[in-house]
Amino acid sequence: MSPDRIPQLASTLLRLRGQTLSAVAQATGIRTANLSVWLRGKPQVISAARVTALTHHLGIEGGQLRGDVLHQWADCGQLDLLRAMCTLLEAKDSPPTWLFQDEQPGLTKTRFLQWGGAWIRLAVTPDTSGLADVAGITHAQRVVTLPCALAGISTDSVQLASNALLELAQQVAMDVGDDELLDGLLYRLNEGHAAELAFNTANPAGWVQLERALRSALSAGVSPAELAKWIASHQDALNSACGRNR
Structure with missing residues (x-):
């Protein structure tokens, strides 16, 4: 810059x-x-x-947003401050990966952006012309609408907030179908969150979803080594959890 x-x-x-x-x-x-x-x-x-x-x-x-803190921003009206920030950080060339939103009523709306290694909690308040298009301003690659109020997501740490959002997004992906589930899997593999990915394999349906997601991941170009690494880390996490519960 x-x-x-x-x-x-x-x-x-x-x-x-x-x-x-x-x-x-x-x-x-x-x-x-x-x-x-x-x-x-x-x-x-x-x-x-x-x-x-x-x-x-x-x-x-x-020249980049810090990834070790949860950024908390507030803007109103036509979101001129957010527009300026996106211009300064060249969002068109390197846009946020995810925009999380909800459909909760209320004057101020809460949104979360995952931008590079940074997470942003954005409070937006519309003016008389209505709520500006956050996705259009930020050029976010993916928009996920979650069923719960995002205002309740913990802001105590960036880790707590990001984990909560990714877990909610995973549940939405599993609810809407395999394509969305695959997107979540690929995203977490690519972004280093593979160890956090979880599937409900306590019933046959969970195993079917997992099998389909892994087959689709292979077809999409994820290497067997990456998948094996994820499966190993997932099994280690399960073993550790079982050990703590004994």
């Missing part, structure tokens, strides 16, 4: 996070006056080291 775009990125993130200049200044050690001037395009007032600390505090590292 070019240096002249970093103040715009920081300003957009500061507003998405709902933070004041004084709060960010206190957290980063940057004088409020200097931060205000820098955000208006005068880079000489803040050292490069302080700019790095500032962007890290706002959730950016190496």
Whole structure:
């Protein structure tokens, strides 16, 4: 990312996070006056080291969203802040993989984005013109509508939130058919979540679903070695669980 775009990125993130200049200044050690001037395009007032600390505090590292925190953003109306963020992070070239949404009533809607290695909780509030199209703005590759209220997903850690969302998505995939189930399997294999994938093999129907998914995965180009690695890790997890229950 070019240096002249970093103040715009920081300003957009500061507003998405709902933070004041004084709060960010206190957290980063940057004088409020200097931060205000820098955000208006005068880079000489803040050292490069302080700019790095500032962007890290706002959730950016190496020009990418940090994957070790759960980003919590809020936008309203036509989602101009989200549009700006997607432009700055070049969402058209590297879009979010998943957009999770629900159909719950209420003024503010909760959405989750999985973008690269990062997870974002997005609260959106429509204006009188209606709710803007989050999927269209972010260019998300997959949109999953979940049956429960996403506002209730834990925000205590990125791991808890991502696990809850992926488990819900897996259940939806199994409910709607094998194609969706396969997509979930391939996604988790490709993204390193294979060890978390679970099938209900306590009944014959579960074994049939698993067999079909594995056959389809082979046909789609997933290597036998990848599948064997996943099966081994899944069996190890089962054995460990059984050992804990004894």
